[in-house]
Amino acid sequence: DTGVSQDPRHKITKRGQNVTFRCDPISEHNRLYWYRQTLGQGPEFLTYFQNEAQLEKSRLLSDRFSAERPKGSFSTLEIQRTEQGDSAMYLCASSPQTGVANEKLFFGSGTQLSVL
């Protein structure tokens, strides 16, 4: 068990550029979540997958954000035409549960995005 891995750890980009983040969940986990966190706030839900199916995407998320989880393994989060307001820590988490109760999330270390 190597834990949830996220890459890169830090990303600095210019406004208007596209960025892509990768998350590798714990191998046997079938549920994968993306959250965004800014200083002093809790993690804000972005989207989540059960295996390769994207079950829900936050209504607050613009069309510039897209996520994929091909083959139900790793996931990517892409932000197109980045804006300064996109600057945040992007957290990935995975969970082994498919049923109710005890949905323990295991978080990665996050990708810190800075948009200049």
Next chain:
Amino acid sequence: QKEVEQNSGPLSVPEGAIASLNCTYSDRGSQSFFWYRQYSGKSPELIMSIYSNGDKEDGRFTAQLNKASQYVSLLIRDSQPSDSATYLCAFAGYSSASKIIFGSGTRLSIRP
């Protein structure tokens, strides 16, 4: 109305005392409730989960749930400096496919 409401703090508690953290939620269909701890610069980690009304104890931690009042709390007994962190309340809805929503967190500081 926010889905999860927490007092942002900071909450300052002397070492050895009981720290009490509170959370209210808006979704009456919620079935699963969690407390996560987040140290500065680190990712959240689960410390307690609770699903039924009443108290659940785990070491120095006690989670309390009142679904009728839509209220969940966390008590930390014999507070230690290592308990200084941000505590995040979270919940999942009725469905097994429910997303997990977090509150904004309460910053707890244990003073020696």
